[in-house]
Amino acid sequence: xxxxxPPILASEWLNTPAPLALETLRGRVVAVECFQMLCPGCxxxxxxxxxxxxxxFRAEDVVVIGLHCVFEHHDAQGPVSLAAFLHEYRIRFPVxxxxxxTDGPLPQTMARYALEGTPTLLLIDRSGRLRARHFGSVPDxxxxxxxxxxVREGMNAD
Amino acid sequence: xxxxxPPILASEWLNTPAPLALETLRGRVVAVECFQMLCPGCxxxxxxxxxxxxxxFRAEDVVVIGLHCVFEHHDAQGPVSLAAFLHEYRIRFPVxxxxxxTDGPLPQTMARYALEGTPTLLLIDRSGRLRARHFGSVPDxxxxxxxxxxVREGMNAD
Amino acid sequence: xxxxxPPILASEWLNTPAPLALETLRGRVVAVECFQMLCPGCxxxxxxxxxxxxxxFRAEDVVVIGLHCVFEHHDAQGPVSLAAFLHEYRIRFPVxxxxxxTDGPLPQTMARYALEGTPTLLLIDRSGRLRARHFGSVPDxxxxxxxxxxVREGMNAD
Amino acid sequence: xxxxxPPILASEWLNTPAPLALETLRGRVVAVECFQMLCPGCxxxxxxxxxxxxxxFRAEDVVVIGLHCVFEHHDAQGPVSLAAFLHEYRIRFPVxxxxxxTDGPLPQTMARYALEGTPTLLLIDRSGRLRARHFGSVPDxxxxxxxxxxVREGMNAD
Numbered sequence: 286x287x288x289x290x291p292p293i294l295a296s297e298w299l300n301t302p303a304p305l306a307l308e309t310l311r312g313r314v315v316a317v318e319c320f321q322m323l324c325p326g327c328x329x330x331x332x333x334x335x336x337x338x339x340x341x342f343r344a345e346d347v348v349v350i351g352l353h354c355v356f357e358h359h360d361a362q363g364p365v366s367l368a369a370f371l372h373e374y375r376i377r378f379p380v381x382x383x384x385x386x387t388d389g390p391l392p393q394t395m396a397r398y399a400l401e402g403t404p405t406l407l408l409i410d411r412s413g414r415l416r417a418r419h420f421g422s423v424p425d426x427x428x429x430x431x432x433x434x435x436v437r438e439g440m441n442a443d
Numbered sequence: 444x445x446x447x448x449p450p451i452l453a454s455e456w457l458n459t460p461a462p463l464a465l466e467t468l469r470g471r472v473v474a475v476e477c478f479q480m481l482c483p484g485c486x487x488x489x490x491x492x493x494x495x496x497x498x499x500f501r502a503e504d505v506v507v508i509g510l511h512c513v514f515e516h517h518d519a520q521g522p523v524s525l526a527a528f529l530h531e532y533r534i535r536f537p538v539x540x541x542x543x544x545t546d547g548p549l550p551q552t553m554a555r556y557a558l559e560g561t562p563t564l565l566l567i568d569r570s571g572r573l574r575a576r577h578f579g580s581v582p583d584x585x586x587x588x589x590x591x592x593x594v595r596e597g598m599n600a601d
Numbered sequence: 602x603x604x605x606x607p608p609i610l611a612s613e614w615l616n617t618p619a620p621l622a623l624e625t626l627r628g629r630v631v632a633v634e635c636f637q638m639l640c641p642g643c644x645x646x647x648x649x650x651x652x653x654x655x656x657x658f659r660a661e662d663v664v665v666i667g668l669h670c671v672f673e674h675h676d677a678q679g680p681v682s683l684a685a686f687l688h689e690y691r692i693r694f695p696v697x698x699x700x701x702x703t704d705g706p707l708p709q710t711m712a713r714y715a716l717e718g719t720p721t722l723l724l725i726d727r728s729g730r731l732r733a734r735h736f737g738s739v740p741d742x743x744x745x746x747x748x749x750x751x752v753r754e755g756m757n758a759d
Numbered sequence: 760x761x762x763x764x765p766p767i768l769a770s771e772w773l774n775t776p777a778p779l780a781l782e783t784l785r786g787r788v789v790a791v792e793c794f795q796m797l798c799p800g801c802x803x804x805x806x807x808x809x810x811x812x813x814x815x816f817r818a819e820d821v822v823v824i825g826l827h828c829v830f831e832h833h834d835a836q837g838p839v840s841l842a843a844f845l846h847e848y849r850i851r852f853p854v855x856x857x858x859x860x861t862d863g864p865l866p867q868t869m870a871r872y873a874l875e876g877t878p879t880l881l882l883i884d885r886s887g888r889l890r891a892r893h894f895g896s897v898p899d900x901x902x903x904x905x906x907x908x909x910v911r912e913g914m915n916a917d
Contacts (some may be wrong), residue, residue, distance in 0.1 A: 424499070430590060524834075743815050746906060
């Protein structure tokens with residue numbers, strides 16, 4: 286059994302005309318790239334991989350979302366900085382700013398998902414269940430296979 | 444409609460106790476890495492990717508085979524040289540030596556498949572049909588997805 | 602004939618107990634990495650190369666300085682953000698914040714050196730003359746040679 | 760004090776109309792890339808670096824020579840194979856085939872230089888003395904500096 290993915294609690298969205306909600310994305314696989322703009326591993330590996338996911342899969346099969354989970358250097362990674370960062374790095378997919386936590390440095394979605402740090406890639410299936418949580422780096426070949434396995438669930442073979 | 448994959452015509456096999464035949468591999472996806480040991484693109488990209496396929500997918504789902512398609516420098520790429528090459532590059536999957544052609548430099552399997560050169564990666568589905576032929580480089584993310592799509596054909600969703 | 606390198610006009614210095622002045626560095630080769638913290642090429646190539654310079658050459662021969670030349674996204678690349686960036690990317694060499702310009706977006710040192718953009722690597726010889734200005738990427742092998750050529754000027758052969 | 764570099768004992772030369780002798784190269788720095796064509800580290804790092812040396816320095820300052828030091832897989836790495844290898848990898852600098860040893864697998868120059876394996880890069884100064892012997896990989900930045908230091912020996916500063 287897999288748990289339903291908790292909702293994304295965002296104080297702001299960038300790169301999208303309107304906020305997204307996971308429950309409106311049912312029927313599609315969702316890849317959520319949890320990152321911080323000043324996290325070196327996110328910049329060198331996590332975000333480029335998320336961009337490759339967006340370029341490789343069809344939009345009707347896979348939605349890519351960024352989640353900016355600021356848990357350190359809050360002053361340096363605010364929304365103005367994030368917008369400049371996304372512009373410079375040519376990141377076009379929708380990005381949610383994780384809601385500031387009420388007790389402690391962890392933002393709310395990050396805490397709810399019990400993330401260990403950034404980058405973390407979450408995979409949510411067509412039914413809205415959390416199916417994978419990769420902290421750190423995951424090889425492209427295995428990831429491509431994992432995403433396609435989710436895409437193919439509940440579909441007939443060719 | 445997809446064509447059935449022509450048989451592999453081999454004068455010799457390495458890294459396997461007995462020759463393989465595509466028809467005995469029905470039920471599994473087969474990835475055939477067509478290479479030459481002195482082809483720089485095969486050494487830098489094609490063969491490492493084939494090794495990653497073998498490490499990433501389960502042996503009961505995907506079989507990786509090398510096909511040594513010598514169409515130039517025949518004197519430099521004979522079986523003795525190939526065995527040393529496979530040893531030095533730690534290539535463990537079975538490798539077939541494509542049968543020398545009878546009229547021209549192209550070996551027989553390469554000619555039958557109408558390959559454009561090396562490296563070329565062939566993907567054969569569980570029913571023995573040729574489904575993809577990638578000449579040159581193919582990104583890992585897309586390839587992982589393509590292979591998994593073939594693995595999932597005819598299987599029920601989880 | 603080579604021009605003397607103009608002074609660095611800095612509003613602030615990080616990673617150093619006191620401001621540096623080029624004229625107090627006479628006798629040593631100075632490598633100045635001109636960057637912006639949100640410039641992808643600076644993050645992927647320029648700054649790592651500057652770190653390698655600092656690790657490769659002896660401190661008595663070569664001084665490495667960063668110059669944060671903000672000419673866009675001023676709100677996102679202020680000193681608080683820069684300090685967090687340097688911490689996360691483990692950049693230990695002294696970094697000057699280029700003085701905001703009085704007429705236009707270009708900061709003052711950048712304007713004085715007529716830099717084309719970031720990353721730019723400046724090389725200043727033991728006598729304080731500007732000897733090289735590399736905009737974009739420069740290969741390590743050629744750069745190592747160029748720096749050593751400056752190090753050896755005016756020294757006797759072994 | 761540095762030892763004079765022992766002569767290169769070659770059974771054959773490729774990529775040159777006539778054999779080279781170290782003593783005729785006095786006045787120039789000589790970089791000798793000791794390799795085996797089936798050695799993965801030579802193919803991925805050593806030989807590309809030697810090609811970069813040849814492209815970066817002036818021919819009147821630095822001579823690049825390959826030395827094919829076959830100490831294993833002798834049947835697979837003979838001169839015919841080597842010629843095909845050099846062609847495929849676009850290696851243009853002169854390459855000597857190290858003379859087969861009389862007692863044991865090590866070829867004669869390799870034994871005389873007491874090399875630990877391949878790839879090894881030798882640097883010989885303008886006076887013919889052996890100045891460096893790098894087994895394995897050496898970073899480009901440090902290597903560029905080391906070669907330039909040898910180039911500048913005995914020359915006046917600009």
